[in-house]
Amino acid sequence: MAQLGVGNLQDQWIAAQTLTIISSNAKHLMPAVNLLFQKLSVAKSADQQRARDLLITTSDKTHLVNVMTGEQLNSQSGQDRLMACELLPCLHRPINKDIANKLVCLLWHDSLPAIRRAAGQSLGTTGHGMLVHDELRSHLLHGNEQEKVDSLQKMGSLGLMTCRLLPVFLECFDNEHTSVRQEAIVTAGLLKLTNEEVLIKLRSLITDSSDEVKRLSLQALGMIGVRHQKLLDHLPWAARFERHFEVRAQACHVSSSLCAGYQPMIQVLKDLLIADDCEEVRREAREALIRMDLDPEADWKALAQLRGELAELSTKESVIQEALAMDRRLRGNSTRIRISKKEHLEWQVSFASNQASAAARMVLMSAGRTRQQPPTQRAPRAIHPDTSLCQSSPLA
Numbered sequence: 001m002a003q004l005g006v007g008n009l010q011d012q013w014i015a016a017q018t019l020t021i022i023s024s025n026a027k028h029l030m031p032a033v034n035l036l037f038q039k040l041s042v043a044k045s046a047d048q049q050r051a052r053d054l055l056i057t058t059s060d061k062t063h064l065v066n067v068m069t070g071e072q073l074n075s076q077s078g079q080d081r082l083m084a085c086e087l088l089p090c091l092h093r094p095i096n097k098d099i100a101n102k103l104v105c106l107l108w109h110d111s112l113p114a115i116r117r118a119a120g121q122s123l124g125t126t127g128h129g130m131l132v133h134d135e136l137r138s139h140l141l142h143g144n145e146q147e148k149v150d151s152l153q154k155m156g157s158l159g160l161m162t163c164r165l166l167p168v169f170l171e172c173f174d175n176e177h178t179s180v181r182q183e184a185i186v187t188a189g190l191l192k193l194t195n196e197e198v199l200i201k202l203r204s205l206i207t208d209s210s211d212e213v214k215r216l217s218l219q220a221l222g223m224i225g226v227r228h229q230k231l232l233d234h235l236p237w238a239a240r241f242e243r244h245f246e247v248r249a250q251a252c253h254v255s256s257s258l259c260a261g262y263q264p265m266i267q268v269l270k271d272l273l274i275a276d277d278c279e280e281v282r283r284e285a286r287e288a289l290i291r292m293d294l295d296p297e298a299d300w301k302a303l304a305q306l307r308g309e310l311a312e313l314s315t316k317e318s319v320i321q322e323a324l325a326m327d328r329r330l331r332g333n334s335t336r337i338r339i340s341k342k343e344h345l346e347w348q349v350s351f352a353s354n355q356a357s358a359a360a361r362m363v364l365m366s367a368g369r370t371r372q373q374p375p376t377q378r379a380p381r382a383i384h385p386d387t388s389l390c391q392s393s394p395l396a
Helices: 002-006 009-022 026-041 046-058 064-072 078-090 097-109 113-125 129-142 145-158 165-174 178-191 196-207 211-224 229-241 245-258 263-275 279-291 300-313 316-372 387-392
Strands: none
Touching (some): 009 026, 026 064, 046 078, 078 113, 097 113, 113 129, 129 165, 178 196, 196 211, 196 229, 229 245, 245 263, 300 316
16 A cells, blocks of 8 residues: 555556455555556556456456546546546446436537547447437437437447337438438448338438448448348449449448349459459459459459450551451452352353253153043143143144
8 A cells, every 4th residue: 555655656556456456445446446547548558458457357346446437427538538438338337327327418418529429339338228218219300410410320329229219210311411311321230220111221222312322321231231132133233333433342342241142243243353443443342252252363364365365466467467368368258259159140041941941841741641642531731830831832
């Protein structure tokens, strides 16, 4: 005890650590706990982490740590208030109603956003989120734009969603203010809400007029991880054709959880490795393929070979040689075409001559058969396509 008051700083620090380990008497521990809180207030260091660990350990033996942490919530220093909000959920003993009310006050009225967020997280982690339930619902129903955004942020930090909050929460997805829609999407992703009504709202916002709303909707759907046919149809298009590179990159990022094994999406990711002009999109496409247990480099050897061949064909000498060869082929083809036309005419003349000879032979055979038949028997008709020729022939 004497060393805590009169020794140098290093000796006092060693004495405080020893005392918190061996003692459980609150009266003896008070100066040691005070020194531990002083260590927490300095810049981040090994001593600060050590002091935090000792305070958490000591809270299992006495309420003193909870009480002194609650007092830090009233400090004029924003750093001390933030430290207390972050420490309270880690203590072994539950916080009392007085500390919970102080956290509620910080949640709504502290000037620093980091402290408001930390107070909300502390309330949610310690099981006191319902203390602000009715106020949240009231602000979502009747508040202005900023109040609705703050309430949605608090719902996300508290991890709070109830049957009474859900209807007013769903209305935020259709709010005219982009900031409210964005915060509703972020909250749905943080809470991983799998309610079908929430999912329908999120899927409808992937085609919103705001690029940031579209990006956040895809991000939230990826965090929730529920597959749907509309996403299978939309994600390949979004990854390839969305005008803003962040939306394309986000579509690639969530594809591994929403489109795993879907071949059209896999093909789009492979195409983006080559075709997209944004490095972030190419990186997300590559990482998505890796998360799907696919090798993004698998087709690159064939691609490199194809590029090499194209480079060779694009040289001046290659182009000239190919043009000359094509000209020779065209000349040869035109000669063969003229020859084939001549042969075709000759074949037609020959065919007509052969047909005439065959017709004459059939006429002679028909006339011979007519003379040999008895007069009482009608001569059979000659089988010839041109019967008028048979009737007018003088040989009949």
